[in-house]
Amino acid sequence: MLVEQRDFTLLGKKKRHAHISVIPTGKLRVNILEDNAEQEAEFSQLWFSKTGTKTLLVCRDESKVNWQIDLSNKDAKELEHLIESAQEDYEILMRDL
Template sequence: MIAVHREYCLSNSPDLHAHVEVNPVGKLEVEIVELHEHHTTEFDDLSFENQGGETRIYGKENTVPWQFNLAKTDALELSHLVDEANEEYETLMSDLM
């Protein structure tokens, strides 16, 4: 199980960049580099909402909600990475049983 890292530009602020880590144990970590903001959420608390040409990503860290916007194609890639990490984790757990 290997964490996957990606860099995305925020769609509503193209001068801001998000470093995203998709961890196969069910966590997403996001750092808004220029603002020195760090957010974490469990996959169960992660959601995507399409809004025209962009997608808003919602998460919850210790019951505190956070959000950021990505271009639709970037959000689609992120969604696929999360799905793949979920499948990899489920496969590993079933192999261990």
């Protein structure tokens, strides 16, 4: 189980960059490089919403939005795949223990 890391250019007026780490124990860490701001979320808190050519990644607790970022559909699809793969790897490891 390894932490997968990717760098994405966020959509929007300001072309900000995000360094995203997918942690196999069920966490996602997002570091917005220009703001030097780091956010973290459990996989269960994440929600992807595709509209046109972009996908909004939202972290929310119950009904409150903690943070959100705009990704290209391609980047969001890659990130979803990394999260699914991390979840599967973690489940396999737990079964083997």
